[in-house]
Amino acid sequence: MAEEKLMMKALSMDIITGKMFTELHLSITEEYGEHGRELVQKGLEAFGLKDAEAMAKKATAEGENHAFFEYLPQVVEGEEKFADLTTYARFSKMFAQIAKLVVDEYGEKGEQVIMRAVERFGNKRGEGIAQRARTNGLENTVENYLTNYDMGRSDLFEIDTVYKKNEVEQTFTHCPFGQQWADDNMGKYGILYCKVIDPSIATGYNKNFEVIHDQYVLREGQCHFQFQMKE
Numbered sequence: 001m002a003e004e005k006l007m008m009k010a011l012s013m014d015i016i017t018g019k020m021f022t023e024l025h026l027s028i029t030e031e032y033g034e035h036g037r038e039l040v041q042k043g044l045e046a047f048g049l050k051d052a053e054a055m056a057k058k059a060t061a062e063g064e065n066h067a068f069f070e071y072l073p074q075v076v077e078g079e080e081k082f083a084d085l086t087t088y089a090r091f092s093k094m095f096a097q098i099a100k101l102v103v104d105e106y107g108e109k110g111e112q113v114i115m116r117a118v119e120r121f122g123n124k125r126g127e128g129i130a131q132r133a134r135t136n137g138l139e140n141t142v143e144n145y146l147t148n149y150d151m152g153r154s155d156l157f158e159i160d161t162v163y164k165k166n167e168v169e170q171t172f173t174h175c176p177f178g179q180q181w182a183d184d185n186m187g188k189y190g191i192l193y194c195k196v197i198d199p200s201i202a203t204g205y206n207k208n209f210e211v212i213h214d215q216y217v218l219r220e221g222q223c224h225f226q227f228q229m230k231e
Contacts, residue, residue: 005136010152013087017094018059018066020121021052024098025067027117032106039105043098044071048081051090088156092180092190099189111192118196125150126204140206142166142229168227178217187218194218198225 028036044052053076056068082090102110130140133148146161146168153159158174181190194216202209208230215224 008132008135008148011150012058012062013091013151014055014058015062015064016125016151017055017087017091018064018068019124020091020095020117021098022065022067023117023121023124024095024114025070027113027120028098028102031113032102036102039101040098041071043101044094046097046101047094048078049073049076050078050080051082052094054080054083055087055090055094086154086156086176088154088176089180092177092186093184095193096181096184096186096189099192100186103189103192114189114192115196118193119200122197122200123204126201126206128204129201130205140209142168142209142227145202145205145209145227166229166231168225170223170225170227172217172223172225175217175223178223182218191216191218194223198227202227 025037025040028040030036032039049072052068053072056066056072059066059068082093085093099114102114104110106113129145129148129150132150133140133144136148138144138148143163154176156174156176157172160171160173162169178187178190178194181187195213198213199211202211206229210228210230212226212228213223214226215222217223
């Protein structure tokens, strides 16, 4: 009898935001100790504690453990500033505010700390995508990467995807993350995420999977990727 395929829904952006925040917290406090914690706190305050709490509660309700509550008082006063924005936009704003404080203080070293957080976040997500494929009896090949992807892609992403032998080529003409960073004049910090995220997810998925990312929404106006499986 054939095994029944399990339907796996995409992770919500609240879960993904919780995962990203936790890796920022870990990398920044590993490097800078108590001062790192202060920078994360200030970044979260600049973003908005009420908005952070709303995302934290949703992530927890969906089963995600995260570090948000280490930075939030038991009772968070005030109103959400970004309740009308998409979850992608709120992710971008939170990331940029924390990255800004670290990079403005520590320069290139701070950039490396932020990129290390993104790399760990990406590696873990890639491992999860491989597990999603494995659960349905699929190997972690090129063909099974996007079909088992963990994050839902809404209509806010405009993507052209071409499958080739041992390669997937993608061009993003619109990305809500990059657009938000551009709108907020935060591209300097957002691009630290863009540079690392796809290669690190790919490596987590399969150590022989490489990503060539030669164009960026924040730089060239579109993102261009070649996902290639090394023989």
